[in-house]
Structure formats: C-alpha cells, structure tokens
Amino acid sequence: MTVSPPDESAPAIEVSHLVKAYNGIPAVNDISFSVGRxxxxxFLGPNGAGKSTTMRILTGYLPATSGAVRVFGxxxxxxxxxxxxxxxxxxxxxxxxxxxxxxxxxxYRGRLKEVPRxxxxxxxxxxxxxxxxxxxxxxxIGQLSKGNRQRVGIAEAILAxxxxxxxxxxxxxxxxxxxxIVRDLIARLRGRMTVxxxxxxLPEIEMTCDRVLIINRGQVVxxxxxxxxxxxxxxxxxxxxxxxxxxxxxxxxLAHLEPSLRLDPPLAPEPDSPGTFRRLRVVTxxxxxxxxxxxxxxxxxxxxxxxxxxxxxxxxxDVFLAxxxxxxxxxxxxxxxxxx
Amino acid sequence: MRHFFTILxxxxxxxxxxxxxxxxxxxxLAIMGFVFTGILESYSxxxxxxxxxxxxxxxxxxxxxxMVPLLTMKCLAEERRLGTLETLLTTPVTTTEVVLGKFGAAxxxxxxxxxxxxxxxxxxQHFAGxxxxxxxxxxxxxxxxxxxxxxxxxxxxxxxSSLSRNQAVAxxxxxTLLFGLISGLSFVDGMALLDLEVMRPIKEAxxxxxxxxxxxxxxxxxxxxxxxxxxxxxxxxxxxxxxLGVEAKLLHG
Numbered sequence: 001m002t003v004s005p006p007d008e009s010a011p012a013i014e015v016s017h018l019v020k021a022y023n024g025i026p027a028v029n030d031i032s033f034s035v036g037r038x039x040x041x042x043f044l045g046p047n048g049a050g051k052s053t054t055m056r057i058l059t060g061y062l063p064a065t066s067g068a069v070r071v072f073g074x075x076x077x078x079x080x081x082x083x084x085x086x087x088x089x090x091x092x093x094x095x096x097x098x099x100x101x102x103x104x105x106x107x108y109r110g111r112l113k114e115v116p117r118x119x120x121x122x123x124x125x126x127x128x129x130x131x132x133x134x135x136x137x138x139x140x141i142g143q144l145s146k147g148n149r150q151r152v153g154i155a156e157a158i159l160a161x162x163x164x165x166x167x168x169x170x171x172x173x174x175x176x177x178x179x180x181i182v183r184d185l186i187a188r189l190r191g192r193m194t195v196x197x198x199x200x201x202l203p204e205i206e207m208t209c210d211r212v213l214i215i216n217r218g219q220v221v222x223x224x225x226x227x228x229x230x231x232x233x234x235x236x237x238x239x240x241x242x243x244x245x246x247x248x249x250x251x252x253x254l255a256h257l258e259p260s261l262r263l264d265p266p267l268a269p270e271p272d273s274p275g276t277f278r279r280l281r282v283v284t285x286x287x288x289x290x291x292x293x294x295x296x297x298x299x300x301x302x303x304x305x306x307x308x309x310x311x312x313x314x315x316x317x318d319v320f321l322a323x324x325x326x327x328x329x330x331x332x333x334x335x336x337x338x339x340x
Numbered sequence: 341m342r343h344f345f346t347i348l349x350x351x352x353x354x355x356x357x358x359x360x361x362x363x364x365x366x367x368x369l370a371i372m373g374f375v376f377t378g379i380l381e382s383y384s385x386x387x388x389x390x391x392x393x394x395x396x397x398x399x400x401x402x403x404x405x406x407m408v409p410l411l412t413m414k415c416l417a418e419e420r421r422l423g424t425l426e427t428l429l430t431t432p433v434t435t436t437e438v439v440l441g442k443f444g445a446a447x448x449x450x451x452x453x454x455x456x457x458x459x460x461x462x463x464x465q466h467f468a469g470x471x472x473x474x475x476x477x478x479x480x481x482x483x484x485x486x487x488x489x490x491x492x493x494x495x496x497x498x499x500x501s502s503l504s505r506n507q508a509v510a511x512x513x514x515x516t517l518l519f520g521l522i523s524g525l526s527f528v529d530g531m532a533l534l535d536l537e538v539m540r541p542i543k544e545a546x547x548x549x550x551x552x553x554x555x556x557x558x559x560x561x562x563x564x565x566x567x568x569x570x571x572x573x574x575x576x577x578x579x580x581x582x583x584l585g586v587e588a589k590l591l592h593g
Contacts, residue, residue: 059430089430095423111346112431
C-alpha cells in the first residue's frame, strides 16, 4: 500500500522563507529550498545549525514561526493530518520504547500509521527482512545493540511505504559494516521514495545523496550536487606533485607549461639537500585534466626529477568546511559590533 | 478517534506486562486487606450501626493518594523523556487520541484493582453467612462512587504527567493535586473565614466540592446529578488541560 500523493505535479517538499525562533532566538532563519520527487537530499550543517528543527517543522511536529512549508503541495500548517500520512520520520537519537519486542513495536506503529490489518503482517516480514532484523524480531528493544536499534528506527520509518522519508542522523553511532547496510537500504529506496537525511558522516552523504544542502546558523549556505559544490567552493582543480631537484626553477617551469599553473601554498625555502623529494600542491584555474602536460613538462625539465603526480580530489568535507567558514565570516563580519 | 482503541489496547498491554503494575497491585491489595481486617475486628468487638462496606469505602483516599500517582505518572512524562512522544505525534494520530488512550488505560487498571477488592466482600459473605454484613446498597453505592470519582482522580494524574518530563515530578504533582482536592478542600470548608457573609459564594462552591460528602451520599444510595456533573466536568477540564499541556510543550520545544 503506497500512499499516493494528492497533487501529482507538486515537488515533494517546498520550503519558502521558513523562520523558527525559540523564545525570540532564531534557530532557522529564512530558509528556502525545494526537493523534487524521488530525490535523495543530504542535509548538512554543524551542530545547532537548525537541521533537526527544519526536519521537525517538515513533519508538522513543530509549528513554524513564519514561512510556508508544503509537502506534495499540501501546506503542513493547515493540513498536518494529511501530511503526516505521507511522511515516515525517524527523529534524532531514534527514540524507541524500551520494553517492547521488535515485531510488537512495528505492528503497533503499523496500526497507528493506518496500514490495513490484512497487509500489515506481510509488510512487517518484508520490512524486517529488508532491514536485516528477522533474527531479532522477538527480542526486547531495550536489549538490542545500537546498530539494531537504529535499524528498527529505519524499519519504522519505511513501514507504511510513505512517499517521503525524513531521517535525522540515521547512521550516527554505527560501525562501518552497519553503515554499509544502511547505505544499501537507502540506495534501495532510490526512485521509489523521496528521502531527506541529515548526517555528520560526509562520505556517507556523498555516496547516497543526489543533492546536498548545507545550512549554518539557520541559513542555507550552499546547495547542489556534491560535484557542483566542489566547483563552487574550491573552484580550481589541484594536483599533488612529488619532485626533487632544483625547486627554484619550478614555478617558471610550471608557468611555461600552462600560464595559470602555480604552487599553492608558494614554495618555502628549505635548507635540506636538493636530492630529497618534496610533495607540492599545484593549482590551476582550468577545469580539464592537465596531468599529462604537467608530467611531460616535469620529465623534460632539466634538473628536476619527478616521482609522482596525482589529481587531488577535494572531499565533501573540504566543501563543508569552506561553506560553513564562509558563512561564519559573513555573519561575524556583519554582527561583530553586537557580539563584542 | 480511529486510533484511540489502538493506543488504549497498546497502553493496557504495556501496563499489564510492566512489573511496577504488579507491585502497585500487591501493595494496594495488602493495604486494603489490612483496612478490611481492621474493620472486621472492630465489628466483632462491638456492634456498629453502619455497614462494613460504608466504613471500608471511607478509606478510599488511602489508595487514591499513592495508587493514582503511581498509575499515571509514567504515561506522558516517560514518553516525553524518551522522545517517543515525537514519533507518536508524527504519525496520523491527534494529541486528543493519545491523551484519551493513556487516560483510558490508567482508568481501566484503576477500576480493575478496585474490582478485585470485591473479593473481600465475597469472602466475608461466604464465611459469615450473614447477609446483613454485606448490604447491597452501600456496596454498590461505594463502587459507583469509586468509578465516578476515579475519572477525575486519574484525569488529574494524567494532567500532572503532561506537565513534566520527569516521572517523579509528575507523581508528586499528581499527589499534590489529589491531596488538595480531597483533604485541602475539606480543610478549607472548615475555616471560620468562610463563615463571613462576603465569603458565602465561595463557601457554597467549596462545600459543593466535598469529596467525602459525595462518598457519604453515594453510600446512602443518593446519586445526585450535581455531583456526577462535578466529576464529569472536572474530568473533561483536566483532560483538556492535559492536551494543552502536551501541545504547549511542543510549541516551546
């Protein structure tokens, strides 16, 4: 039983100018974004950036201070009951009752989520198998390991096959093997359901998500696919070069190969003998691969010996740090007089 | 209201598998058993005018003070502390259904425990073989009083639980509310200050809310609709405040 969204053309989520303040202190400050159907969106941000608050507003659990949130075209504020039927939500820290059995709990949740009784036991078996919980289905939740508890939370979120799934830090506290299972699980939902996950584990987000939204201090600081974000925030492509020999001639050699090539950071004079290899970072403004040109140039240059060349792949972590740093600079620059 | 029975069913099951329920039940039956034995002993020593059932129900406050907080303190406070209130309220369930479900389960257990004291009277009748000891009127009146007043007592407990995320605070809150209602109001009723002419309306209102007076009337077989209304309206009010309590906590994080 897949609940069909009422409006066929509306995007899964539309958030416009959302503001949420706790006792006058803004946690979310004028956020706008939209998520298309079937998209997997990663929600990134440092602690206290407003990720959980935004997710809670999306589910209708918290009311917004101002702004509009629509889920499949339905405004959450006025039609919360219908919206709740379209969402599977796993809150931060995955709260579960301690004294129930896994299958008991999922059955109860299924009833609350209005899965028909006839369908429920079949669906329960499906979900248990999908989340690799079949072995522990009769165990008491309070006695489960953290990984199993986490998967019970995920099973609960996808139980009623809602078209939209919101998970707040689903991989927190899991070991690499379990993270792999969760990743597969999310990958299997691709196309069928729209998924929003928040996480601190950036490689995780990079691997599973189509699009990333970085928020900091209650504002969207960056959004786009991981590749696009890389271009936007780190701009140039970088190469790692391992050379020995006459370092003083190196900048000239590089500039001769391609005018935009330069060392970053600039070469520091080093007292040790010219025979040792040093790892240097070379950056360029050009997008295309200059690896071969550099390598040929190095080999041809007199007095330089090259041992290795590698194109440096900036990770999402770099993007994240750059994006949040930039927003901090902006915010701090604007508000410094009040802060001090 | 379609989820009310799902929640009620679940809550009753959880209460029935929880060890604390059985501890409370044993405590309750032990205390009421001692009370009952004490009454019988005094009856065997000297002849009394009232029926043992009427005297027995005079002690209703004793279990109410400790049982009701024990039964209700967990219901909303624990859900909030664990965070399961968040998962519960993000399903298509309304706050009203949640509060009513919790209330219904606690009330059911309260009635079940009181019903088990019926065994005392059965034993008495069986071994005394004298119908005079177990007069129908006061017995039925007493149980009706328990059932009707229990609605309000449990609702107050649920209300106290809706205000806190700490079970102990909820339990003490429930105890305070019940103590104020049962003992506090009868104390206020006796104050000389209220005998002043200006205080007359307050005096009337306070004497209308005398729980012990209600018990006496019920035991004599007088079912006053004003008293029924007192408990019913009080229950509804307490439940509405519980719903507001849960939602207010949502609004303020």
